[in-house]
Amino acid sequence: MLLSKSCVYGLRASLYLASKKEGEFIPIKRMSDKLEISFHFLTKILQQLTAQGILESFKGPNGGVRLNRPGTDVQLMDIVLAIDGEQLLTECALGLPGCGIKNPCPLHDKWAETRDAIKAMLEHTTLTELVEKGRAENLRLTTDGGFDILFED
Amino acid sequence: MLLSKSCVYGLRASLYLASKKEGEFIPIKRMSDKLEISFHFLTKILQQLTAQGILESFKGPNGGVRLNRPGTDVQLMDIVLAIDGEQLLTECALGLPGCGIKNPCPLHDKWAETRDAIKAMLEHTTLTELVEKGRAENLRLTTDGGFDILFED
């Protein structure tokens, strides 16, 4: 499992938000319904993203959450780092603490290359990019639905 | 976390075995001491590898485990599949069941590329290759020790 479940949910929710009108607050309840994610669990995850400054929240009626920056400025990596931390980018493939160029394990070089590929992919992909691709090709963000669920009310 | 802890331990242990004389049975107790892994836990993991035909075991005095094939014929992928299963290679990055070319998520294409890189790395790396590199450069397989711990008695 590359990403934790929390992280995956966070990514899906962020994509959902990026598909919405910029600046609009979306209630978490609505997101959890559309994305088929437990409301309470999703709430906890989005609280993390809010705490990290990736989302902005607003309480009360007409409240909800929204992206704190345009979706073009949010990389997948931002979400991953906010939720799973930098473990994925720093950890030794053989689990040895302090594995690095100075004191590597036998797998270090190869793993570093592979890891860089993962890193590059996450760093060079923005939320908006995926939303546009999803819209153009009607791809899905839930088990059943098409991408259009994002654009219903 | 790309690989489970069990899988990482399995890899380290397999590398240890690959560094030993071919055909020699090594007691798990010795491995757990050298590699600083809980004996009971390591035992469970190696049982899996034995059940999957990657290792061979022998009970009683002078017993232990050994590779069932030459280390040149064991890819890292073999160990990973035996312990973590094929989840890493099949799972959708956004956690959607059945995500594939026929019914992809917006991240599918990019993730498929990245995943192929991971797959290629694991498939093209053999135990022997890493052992030789480790020996040549005195790399480590434990928190503290150098690679030489593998070659002490």
Add this chain to the structure above:
DNA sequence: TTATATTAGGATAAAAGAGTCCAAATAATC
């Protein structure tokens, strides 16, 4: 045949991840 060194396998415990629930704070509307 008895003692010893090992793996096999089941039961259990501890820790981490995933998921649920409830009360409190806040903001809008009636």
Add this chain to the structure above:
DNA sequence: GATTATTTGGACTCTTTTATCCTAATATAA
């Protein structure tokens, strides 16, 4: 001011992973 819709935050439960322990089976050797 009261009601309602929302996020916040803490407590709790469930499940999976990680780790430990104990007994049985097996093989060697004295």
